[in-house]
Amino acid sequence: MEKKIKKVVLAYSGGLDTSVIIRWLIERYQCEVIAFCADVGQGEELAAVAEKAKKTGASKVVITDLKEIFAKEYLFPMLRANAVYEGSYLLGTSIARPLIAKGQMEVAKKEKADAVSHGATGKGNDQVRFELTYLSIDPSIQIIAPWRDWEFKSRSELIAYSHQHGIPVTATLEKPYSIDRNLFHVSYEGGILEDPWAEPPESMFTFTTSPQKAPDEPHYLQIGFVDGNPVSIDGKKYSPAKLIGELNRIGGEHGVGRVDLVENRYVGIKSRGVYETPGGTLLHAAHRAIESLTLDREVLHLRDSLIPQYARLVYYGYWFSPERELLQRLIDGAQEGVTGTARLKLYKGSVTVAGRKSPRSLYRQEISTFEKDTVYIPKDAEGFIRLNALRLKLMATGRKSSKGPHGKKK
Known part of the structure; x- marks a missing residue:
């Protein structure tokens, strides 16, 4: 009782x-x-x-x-994981x-x-x-x-x-x-948005300028990272919350970060939601750019395979679950050395990576170049290909031997 x-x-x-x-x-x-x-x-x-x-x-x-607690202890760990739910939702709510x-x-x-x-x-x-x-x-x-x-x-x-x-x-x-609305995004649901065919009214948006009305000249900015955490914009350091706020302002002015989707709620209902996440969109693009330089291939692929599971845990509400905390430790271990600067280009609702650099970069121009080098021996690729093709050759041979002289199964 x-x-x-x-x-x-x-x-x-x-x-x-x-x-x-x-x-x-x-x-x-x-x-x-x-x-x-x-x-x-x-x-x-x-x-x-x-x-x-x-x-x-x-x-x-x-x-x-x-x-500040929200930015440092909740948003930044989630951003280190590159968490995106169902390919589009950056999980602001x-x-x-x-x-x-x-x-x-x-x-x-x-x-x-x-x-x-x-x-x-x-x-x-x-x-x-x-x-x-x-x-x-x-x-x-x-x-x-x-x-x-x-x-x-x-x-x-x-x-x-x-x-x-x-x-x-x-x-x-x-x-x-x-x-x-919170520091990371604004979400809109219900009412006139319940019809998934209906376009959201332009007057509804609060974080972002309409891409059509955004500046006609592209804007470049640089975001600095240390061990997976964003720390600066154009060389100026900010606290976690102020950094996100400043990126919201810049991204919003250029119409970046609008998403309109139909998502699957945990309770089993499909729901239409409209979101504005300008700063988060910029951070995802910049973070990915630094990771492309600094993460080992297999570490990157393993981490990427965990993103859908991590995102579901956040979306469903299991932030304080042991499985989320376990995943976080693995992800944070991979973020050591994800340090550098990404340069982004913002133009009428789009964001593209215009450059990236890192003191911990695994990229070596002298190896990747199409010009002459003294490190990589192209002839070595022949044995590599033959070894990796062995199982495919055996499968093809098996299929061929199971057929008769006229291509029919024996």
């Missing part, structure tokens, strides 16, 4: 769902609600968000600045949820709360990401997931409820799509 809930810590964003949840928790459980706001670079004035939470009924608001949930659990412990709550929909991935994190930290914590319990069936009903109770919200029935 569950104990009576007296105090709940809610992961609060100030949006429609969590604003309604504060009032709903108070009415349903007659409990105290503490609103936890994690600053992961969403670009909002959190003092205003906190004031809104108090007006809606929260007894206390806790705001924690997690931007996925990677933020474990950090927010961990911060929420720290507040719950400090405040001696009985339960934690979140505003994730019962059809989505975030409920899994939040709750896997909660339970990995405290298996006994009580979890309240309103979207799985309450009487509301749609965001339209939430909007109506908020109007009835005087809860200020910015969502409207005309533009009800959901927006999630």
Whole structure:
């Protein structure tokens, strides 16, 4: 039998769902609600968000600045792994949820709360990401997931409820799509985007300029890496969070980083999402360029074979799982020596590698050249080819001997 809930810590964003949840928790459980706001670079004035939470009924608001932790301990490890889900999604929302949930659990412990709550929909991935994190930290914590319990069936009903109770919200029935923003990206889902044939309205985008309206001249920049981590832009060093912010600004000005995809949610539903990840797109391109110089072939191929599995673990919410941590150790071992500078060319939504250099480069021009060299002996390739072709020759001989004189099987 569950104990009576007296105090709940809610992961609060100030949006429609969590604003309604504060009032709903108070009415349903007659409990105290503490609103936890994690600053992961969403670009909002959190003092205003906190004031809104108090007006809606929260007894206390806790705001924690997690931007540098987010960049250094979550985004950078994921970038070292080159993690991409289903070939396109750079996992901006996925990677933020474990950090927010961990911060929420720290507040719950400090405040001696009985339960934690979140505003994730019962059809989505975030409920899994939040709750896997909660339970990995405290298996006994009580979890309240309103979207799985309450009487509301749609965001339209939430909007109506908020109007009835005087809860200020910015969502409207005309533009009800959901927006999630953090230091790494902006995502858009739902509402008018639920039709996968419908093109996203240009007015929706916030991080990026339309490629058609981007500057007519290409922009070049250099990103420096040390052991797989980005450390500088055009020779100037930045903290992890500020580096990503600056790359977002530069990439966004040139229309880089828009993605429109239909993805497979963990719960088994296909979902259409639109994303803006300008800085992340630049970092992936630059990181790959340095790896091409510095990683041994077999190490690179082994690591690349693990990317889909690593990306699924992040997408599904298993950030604090032993398998993700094991993969991370292997990946980080491979990143030692991934040091150098990549030069990128940005032009109207595209990014291409214009150059790369590294003090740890395995590339040797004197060996790779098509001109005369004294290191590589082309004649040696003949034996290499014959040895590697041996099994293919044996297979071909076997097929030939199994047929009769007229090419028919015996």
